[in-house]
Amino acid sequence: MDSIWTEGLEKRVFPKLMNDISADTLVVGGGMAGVLCARELTSAGVDCVLLEADRVGRGITSGTTAVISAQHSVLYSDLVRRFGRDMAKGYLDANLRAVKRLAEAAWGVDCDFEMRPSVLYSRTDGDKLRREAACVNDLGFPASFTEELPLGIRAAGAVVFPNMAQFHPLKFLNAMARSLKIYEKSPVQKLEGMTARTDSGSVTAKHIVIASHFPFLDRRGMYFMKLRQKRESVVVVENAPVLDRTLTEDAEKGFFFRSYGGSLLVGCGSHDPGREEEDFARIGLFLKEHIPGAREVCRWVNQDCFSLDGVPYIGRYSHALPDVYVATGFNAWGMSTSMAAAGILTDAILGRKNPFAHVFDPDRPMEPGPLLENTVHSAASLIPPTLPRCSHMGCALRHNGAEHTWDCPCHGSRFSEDGSVITGPAVKPINVK
Numbered sequence: 001m002d003s004i005w006t007e008g009l010e011k012r013v014f015p016k017l018m019n020d021i022s023a024d025t026l027v028v029g030g031g032m033a034g035v036l037c038a039r040e041l042t043s044a045g046v047d048c049v050l051l052e053a054d055r056v057g058r059g060i061t062s063g064t065t066a067v068i069s070a071q072h073s074v075l076y077s078d079l080v081r082r083f084g085r086d087m088a089k090g091y092l093d094a095n096l097r098a099v100k101r102l103a104e105a106a107w108g109v110d111c112d113f114e115m116r117p118s119v120l121y122s123r124t125d126g127d128k129l130r131r132e133a134a135c136v137n138d139l140g141f142p143a144s145f146t147e148e149l150p151l152g153i154r155a156a157g158a159v160v161f162p163n164m165a166q167f168h169p170l171k172f173l174n175a176m177a178r179s180l181k182i183y184e185k186s187p188v189q190k191l192e193g194m195t196a197r198t199d200s201g202s203v204t205a206k207h208i209v210i211a212s213h214f215p216f217l218d219r220r221g222m223y224f225m226k227l228r229q230k231r232e233s234v235v236v237v238e239n240a241p242v243l244d245r246t247l248t249e250d251a252e253k254g255f256f257f258r259s260y261g262g263s264l265l266v267g268c269g270s271h272d273p274g275r276e277e278e279d280f281a282r283i284g285l286f287l288k289e290h291i292p293g294a295r296e297v298c299r300w301v302n303q304d305c306f307s308l309d310g311v312p313y314i315g316r317y318s319h320a321l322p323d324v325y326v327a328t329g330f331n332a333w334g335m336s337t338s339m340a341a342a343g344i345l346t347d348a349i350l351g352r353k354n355p356f357a358h359v360f361d362p363d364r365p366m367e368p369g370p371l372l373e374n375t376v377h378s379a380a381s382l383i384p385p386t387l388p389r390c391s392h393m394g395c396a397l398r399h400n401g402a403e404h405t406w407d408c409p410c411h412g413s414r415f416s417e418d419g420s421v422i423t424g425p426a427v428k429p430i431n432v433k
Helices: 032-043 076-083 085-106 126-138 169-177 276-290 334-350 368-380
Strands: 020-028 048-051 114-122 144-146 157-166 181-183 190-192 195-197 202-210 227-238 246-249 255-260 263-271 295-307 313-318 321-328 398-400 405-407 414-416 421-423
Touching: 020 032, 032 048, 032 169, 032 181, 032 334, 048 202, 076 085, 076 126, 085 126, 085 157, 085 169, 085 334, 114 126, 126 144, 126 157, 202 334, 227 276, 263 276, 313 334, 321 334
Parallel strands: 020 048, 020 202, 048 181, 114 246, 202 321
Antiparallel strands: 114 157, 144 157, 190 195, 195 202, 227 263, 227 295, 246 255, 255 263, 313 321, 398 405, 405 414, 414 421
């Protein structure tokens, strides 16, 4: 299912890697994070090569709602409680800087960039949102509390972040990728030391950035234990109100909204892979109740990596790989976090101190409760005797009837019905016979 962002978009094609080359830095992954990292490094004078398994921007980035905000759910009061005020302020400041830098990068680019307040609301717990607004104010940002929402939504309370934004992600990405050294249709099969091998060539580099959504080096970093996969369903409708803000509900399966042109994007999530039809039904009921005249334009499902503590993993991949870096676990907030990652990783590679690097350090201690819960969840998918099995770590796959794919509930790999890989960390096809 194609998203609204791919409709009528000029297709920019980069060549496939067909020989062995070298570079100072290799970036693996051509989504928003990978392209922004490569752009930042190239702008700093670094000889940088980017490898993309399919087409630039046509993976997770093509399914984003492209909301640019430092408001990442009810996060800041939780960060203060668990990690302290300095950590929470570092996270906030890193994302506020990223929003500003995205606005600067979009200046003069035909990407439908618009400043919009972002609003986080709850239908049930106004006090929680009041506390979040007060916390963010204490951290130095002028958030406000309200109970007024559009679309006939009855809210117990909402937090408003002014001066956030939205844009067309693929128009923006095409502009950012224009001057970069990129090879498409070049999936990395494995790393041998500091050489990344594809089926038709290799890149040897002094530094490597893994920005491929889910890190595929299983023997280091333990990311298969530190990440959860969740999917979000989106329906685009016409004949609907045009919003002057973005809206996100503070709930496990809450709704989220933004306008683009004359269309309204209505999303619902998050759910485990293979449960898409349930969310599309919930969106349909919402539209029937609140916007009965709406006409569907398109629908799709996107997938996100979630960290176990609400903070992305950005930095050195592991102590055993001192020149390999990672950017993952964006918790469905990939726009600002991608720009934050670009700055942090560029500074790391150039040997510069970054004021926010410690906040996102992938090697930080994990809370044992969420780590155990995630491990048990993945292990449970190894038990069923059903076939086919994921070629990554052998989990039983679920058939996704909405998209005609096989989905892995453990680590998010996805396969077409003929068994070929759509999304990693799997790199090998499966046998579906």
